[in-house]
Amino acid sequence: MKTTCPYCGVGCGVEIDAADRSVSGDRQHPANFGRLCVKGSALGETLGQEGRLLWPQVRGQRVSIDRALDVVASELQTIIAQHGPQAVAFYASGQLLTEDYYVANKLMKGFIGAANIDTNSRLCMASAVVGYKRAFGADAVPCCYEDLEQADVVVLVGSNAAWAHPVAWQRLVQAKQQRPEMKLVVIDPRRTASCELADVHLALRPGSDGALFAGLLNWLAIQGGIDQTMLPHLANVDSTLAACADWDLAAVAHTCQLADADILAFWQLFTTQPRVLTLWCMGINQSQTGSDNNNAILNVHLLSGKIGRPGCGPFSLTGQPNAMGGREVGGLANQLAAHMGFSPQEVDRLGRFWHSDRVAHQPGLMAVDLFRAIERGEVKAVWIMGTNPAVSMPEGNRVAEALRRCPLVIVSEVSAVTDTSAFADVLLPAQAWGEKNGTVTNSERRISRQRGFVAPVGEAKPDWWLLAQVAQRLGYGAAFDWQHPHEVFVEHAALSGFENAGSRAFDISALATLSREQYDQLTPVQWPVNAAAPHGSSRLFATRHFYHPDGKARLLPVGIPILSSPTRHYPLLMNTGRIRDQWHTMTRTGNVTRLMQHYDEPFVLLHPHDAAAHGLGQGDLTRVQSTLGWWCGRVMIDHGLTRGQLFIPMHWTRQFSAQANVDGLVAARSCPVSGQPALKQTAVRLQPLRPQWQGWLWQRARCDPQQLDYWSRVPQSGVQRYVLAGQGDPAAWLHQQPGMDELEWQQAHAGQQRHMLGWRDGVLERAFYAAPWLPEIDHAFVAQAFSLPPGSAQQRHALLGGRPEQGESQGRTLCSCFGVGELAIRRAIDQGCQTAAALGAALKCGTNCGSCIPELKQLIAAHTVAQ
Incomplete structure (x- = not known):
């Protein structure tokens, strides 16, 4: 089965072996020719029911899918009747398929009659x-x-x-x-x-x-x-x-x-x-x-x-897998479908195509303004689809509070628990990658098929179907009477060519006559795909004809850059961004063990001089504070930063750490033209965190710690691993946790270190290691103990020590594709591997996606300097 990766905008083709669900790159797909990054290679490990939202819920109670949709339609109808269509908003995602996006846009802008549908692509493109x-x-x-x-x-x-x-x-x-x-x-x-x-x-x-x-x-x-x-x-x-x-x-x-x-x-x-x-x-x-x-x-x-x-x-370079597909169907609040705007002629054209006299006549609320309108009570119902704005939006704490106060929050989601779903009045289970069926468009305008190859879990439904069912309950049945995503796609394709005649760049009208079989077999193609280019178009503007009315392109005088500056109280500038092995707010990648090995807890990169000026060193804990809040994580020294700057990844949420939502520190300042928030330059200050103890806790069930200075969680096979920091006696804290009095304890003290194992009926339930500093423990060895039968007294003693009696630790994983650790790589360098290619030959690291090669080179360079 051929499908498309659901991560970044590269849009890699993926092949699935139906027998064992193994994943490999599609060698015929022109975006990747068989290559996959580590996230794409691990897609098979994201399938299954663990962590999934399986059933609809209305205000915390499980209900049937029909009952949930009835509630959505009824409450939306009541709000529209009382307050008008502008009191309703949708917030969508570049994770949606084009067919999902099209239906959401058609319902909101074409029939509800307001343009208040925006998307997390507003934060991206x-x-x-x-x-x-x-x-x-x-x-x-x-x-x-x-x-x-x-x-x-x-x-x-x-x-x-x-x-x-x-x-x-x-x-x-x-x-x-x-x-x-x-x-x-x-x-x-x-x-x-x-x-x-x-x-x-x-x-x-x-x-x-x-x-x-x-x-x-x-x-x-x-x-x-x-x-x-x-x-x-x-x-x-x-x-x-x-x-x-x-x-x-x-x-x-x-x-x-x-x-x-x-x-x-x-x-x-x-x-x-x-x-x-x-x-x-x-x-x-x-x-x-x-x-x-x-x-x-x-x-x-x-x-x-x-x-x-x-x-x-x-x-x-498009950030998300289908941000461009969303743009094609008008997914942003300041555009209509098929790259049309809000001129009277375009509104009329769209109304005639959709057979609707309710088409929105003016742009709607863009993301920042949308959540501000929710906060003010002007928007009283919001439907959030496949995204996590309580984390990803600037001023995330303010967004969360707005959602808490909103009369009707509908969330269609794959994950059972997210920071945003905590505020949902109605939860609708959506289909995930591997289950849903449709198209996406990558950075180079290439449309590819994302195909379903596993049965949906629970009552998970396609997003387009959920939207269409609500539309039918609102009385718009004839316009939303689709039975298959193919029907949605060919309508979308037909609209792209409707009264176009070369006036709009986006035109895939040659695909409007696809049969269902042809749609199922559709191979990747770049738009425009029309009568003039029936097989697609690799590049645009070779003829130097552009899409302004006079056919010319426009140069544009640009303004003076707005440069953020630190202040006396907030002397550093914070940058945010992605890391190699994680995706967005980790609802998918955070549950894959090998993707949590490269960086397994929230961290801040600091220039060594800035760290020293604040009394901080490698591995210390610190708080980063802006005028809006604070963040907590571990210090990593980075000589590649300029003094006065720091970097924090965007991925961690309340599901994975106590206080690591970095966008909660960022003010909601936006480009006045695009409405895109400025997430890159925030003035902050550092405050070292000085816990009396730090430690590791492995336990079978997820139970996030409370009343600690810091914690962060890593899901592993059959067990949850926490890194902790707190005050007072660590054993006293541990015994206050639920279920501790039921366990048989084995303890060891070595100076100020405290190691404790908890057993129930001979089965290992918890392992705890604490000291005034973060203890050095062999993580793989401890995690493996939770999947093995009870060992001998000697094996238990080794487990209590936190490392095997024989064998060597691998250290922090640098090559996630093959699970190769930093210490193993250093040993290979010591033994003569002086190039990334030599390390690859010896250990396989760097031979798959290649993302770890820069770090391999850095280790080699550091070894050379040390000599």
Whole structure:
């Protein structure tokens, strides 16, 4: 069975062996040609019922699916009757399939009659959408993945693609190996794994990217970098060049805090090389000037003519698997379906196609404003689909409180318990990857099928079906009378071509006549897919015709970057982002043991000078505080950071740690054009956490600790592992936990260390290890004891010590694909493995997805320096 990965926007093809549900890369899929990252390789481990929402619930009580849908429809109808359609909102997700997204958009904007449907793509790609529309007249990414292999220069800006888009990154790595003359420029405030391949790394001031590219535009004009053949196809050239005239080398160097020589190295490469590809992601988009940042990049590609040709162009890397599919169907509150807007002509066109006189006439509430409206009581019902805004939204604590007070919160979810579902009045079980059936669109506009290959668990239903059933109960049955996602898709495809005639870039009308069998067998294809391009289109704008009414592209004067600055009370700037093995708020990846091995608890990366200035060292616990709240986690020293900056991953939630929701620290400041929140620059301060003891607790049942300074949880096979920190006597705390008095205890004291094992009827139930410092325990050895029968007294004694009598610890896992630990890698380096290839030959690390190779190289380099 062939399907598509449900993680990032690379959109990798996946093959499933029906017999054992093993996962491998699809060698025929043009996005990955058989490659998978570690998250994709572990997809088979996410199948099953553990942690799933199996049954509908209404206000905490299990009900039938029909009863739950009746309640949803009845209460929505009452709210609309009393307060109007603007009192209702949907909040969707890039995890939805295009068919799900289409039905949600049609119901909300086409029949309820308000445009209050937004999506977590607002946090991800909204600024890129604005940039493309302002420049090209359409939300149309012009490039394809083949350009990675054909570029002379690749500029990676605001993206750690080595971790966030690892399969696309490996294509780039391979291309550079085959063509060493290819140059890579990485523009990022911190030195990330992606910098290991870079010829030039510009560690610019956070948020100053727009100034760097405005200066490049000015440089192009001065140094003869304008493609004169492009000028007839461009508007606003003179005004845009006049606006950037002050961005000379000195001004850019001052604003970006970069050396002149480094800036010139980048500008000269861009100017002199014929094929330049610029890749960007959240570091550009998640900014108060996110839209202008995008247009600053688009400006230089348009003026230099580096667009519409192989190996060059502006290429935004989509964060989620179907953020682009959501954009196609109008999933954002400021757009209508099929890339239409809210002009009277477009509203009329959509109304005629949908046979509805209720189509929304104006944009709805974007994400930040939507939750503010819930907080004010203006929106009284919200349906949240497949996302976790109580964690992922800025000012997450405020969002959680708004949901708590909202009269009607509907959540359709895969996971039984999330931070957001805790506020649900109605919980609807949704189908997960492997169960649902539909399409997704990746970063290069490629539509691929996501196919179901296992039976849905419990009463889980497709999101499109849940929405359609509610629509029918609201009285809109004829417009929502689908029996299969194929019927939804062909309607979506037909709408894309309806009264289009080349006026809209998104057009897949050639797919509108697919039979169900053809839909089931659909192979990946890039839009447009229409009469002019029945087999799809790899690149756009080769003819230099754009989608503004005059056919020209627009250059756009960009504003001065808004740069956050630390203060006396909050002297550091916090950056947030992803790590290699986790996805979003960990509702899927957090339950896969091997994906929790690379980084298994919330952490903050600190420059060594900043750590020392606060009395902190490697492995210490600290609180990070902004004006909005505080976060708690473990310190990791990172020499790749610039002084005054720190980095915290976005993934941890209240389901995995006590106080690790980093977006709760971030103010809800947004780009005024795109509405995308600025999640990258928050002024914070550090407060060391000084517990009297730290420890490890393994227990079979999940029971999150209370009244501790800190805890974090890692699910493992048959057991939960906690790392803890607290005050007072650790044994006293432990004996206060539920069920402790039922256990037979075995204890050991070694100085200030305390090790305790709890048994019930000869079966190991708990293992606890505590000391004034975090004890060194062999985690794999202890976890394995929970799956084995009771051992001998000697084996029990070894377990009490926390490590086997023989054998060596592997240390922190660096290669999640093959479970290779840091200590094993260090031993191999000591024994003569001096290259990543040699380590791969000896241990297999780095030979699958390659995401660990930068860390392998760092260990090799550190060993060389030590010698």
